[in-house]
Amino acid sequence: MLTKKQKIHLDYITKFIEKNGYAPSVEEIKKHFHLASKSTAHQQIATLTQKGYLIKENYKARGISIIQDAPLSPADTYTPFTPLSYEYSIGKERKVKDRFLKERFRGGTKNLNHSVEIKSSIQNLEKFINKIICGDSKKVLSEMPDNSVDIIITSPPYNFGLDYKSDNKNDTKKWIDYFNQLNEIWQECVRILKPGGRFCVNVQPLFSDYIPTHHLVSKQLLDLGLLWKGEIIWEKNNYNCKYTAWGSWKSPSMPYLKYSWEFIEVFCKETHKKTGEAKNIDITADEFKKWVYGKWSIAPERNMKKYEHPAMFPEELVARLLKLFSYKNDFVLDPFNGAGTTTAVAKKLSRRYLGIDMAPEYCKTAKDRLTETLF
Structure with missing residues (x-):
């Protein structure tokens, strides 16, 4: 008392x-x-x-x-x-x-804001730092040491039936199998994430299946012990959706809701506070004031045909997440790296990176993009 x-x-x-x-x-x-x-x-x-x-x-x-x-x-x-x-x-x-x-x-988690400093063995990380690895994420991640990654930014395959390279399932699995596979990868991600590290997942629900993917993925990460930090609405201002898909036209029977945005769920491990040196902060005052509002209006990626990938987030989205939630020289992971947007932006913003993907074609693209001039 x-x-x-x-x-x-x-x-x-x-x-x-x-x-x-x-x-x-x-x-x-x-x-x-x-x-x-x-x-x-x-x-x-x-x-x-x-x-x-x-x-x-x-x-x-x-x-x-x-x-x-x-x-x-x-x-x-x-x-x-x-x-x-x-x-x-x-x-x-x-x-x-x-x-x-x-x-x-x-009894929320707001006051879990203590500092935790973890120094990973650089020797155990050498083969993963600044690399694009073509392989199974679960297997690659299982070889990484605990508490070694500062921030994870990723967008898993949507299970929409899109045409991804080297995907013999055609991006179509039973939902139970889809979420079970994701959860196995999330378990490894949580293990290797540092205390205070951030986990940013871009998710687009399949509204036509009435599956709230963003809620179900969030539930998975909460069950694995992560702390929910927030949700960002990525407003794509994409009004070219099919306006003929009304559901029950002009009737309350079964109207079909339309969306021009996606979700970014943000989590952290053990504490909401991330330690880092002030000299490694690279977000400006104006950027900070704008980006802490949880609705970001960013145009969709316009180079998907160029990179032959059907579902990419834009470089600006990754840049905001990195500058708002990480420091320069932090170690960035994308376990579903695809055409390499996360790793390319991480390099430009002076972060170390690791990108993993199953498709050799995307891994080659990701490596090529590391030499391109971004933005």
């Missing part, structure tokens, strides 16, 4: 992190509470750490993190209530009373 003073200190640290995205320094805690010395602030931090409310990383500035599943004392427990009335102002943010306490009560 927390004392009143300890709870005040915890609330201050929690709100500071929520507002600024990083923890207060010991000096800032001292000044805020008008303490006589830093040792008193250190003592409060040590007590909250001992009671299971904080994680303190020694010898690291601002190395304080909130523990999501910290024990709730009677004084901390939130009791739901029904307010008599609400007053909202148009254009103003809606304020939530006792917001931080309610977040802890609900």
Whole structure:
């Protein structure tokens, strides 16, 4: 159980992190509470750490993190209530009373934001770094060391019946077999992803089959222990869809909904916070402000005929994901690399990369693109 003073200190640290995205320094805690010395602030931090409310990383500035599943004392427990009335102002943010306490009560993953530094053996990675490998993803990934990849950006075959090279199944499997095969590859991906690493999956549901692929893939990754970070709507502004496919024309019987966008599901491993050096940040302030909004209007890839691939995402999409969710020199993986968009953009943006694909034709294209001038 927390004392009143300890709870005040915890609330201050929690709100500071929520507002600024990083923890207060010991000096800032001292000044805020008008303490006589830093040792008193250190003592409060040590007590909250001992009671299971904080994680303190020694010898690291601002190395304080909130523990999501910290024990709730009677004084901390939130009791739901029904307010008599609400007053909202148009254009103003809606304020939530006792917001931080309610977040802890609900038990989401927001406070899983501690830093985890993992250094993989470069020796064990040499044969995978900056390579295009033609082969089965599951087999290749099984040979890689744990916790070795910083970010995964991929788009698995859609199972739409598209004409992929070297695909004797013609991109058509029973849905149960399709998801089972994906899950085997996801298991290896999760194993080799570093704590704090990001997993970005571009998914397009087959609406005509009424299969919510993006939800089912998300469920697979959640079941494997990843943390859901967000969903990006990729608005392609592709209005050339078949307007004759109405379903039940002018009737509520069975109308067919139309979509001009795809989904990018974003996950992370163990913690929402990714460690990296400030000098390796390459996203600009304007880019950051625009891209944190979860709807991206980007035209579809226009070179699919050139690369003889029926389903490619554009370079701009990969560039945004890399700059928003990774640092320069990070190790990037695409286990369904196809014609090599992920690896080509990773190279241009000074990331290390590994692309894997079954089709020799696509692997050759991916290698050729590494020498092209992008954008």
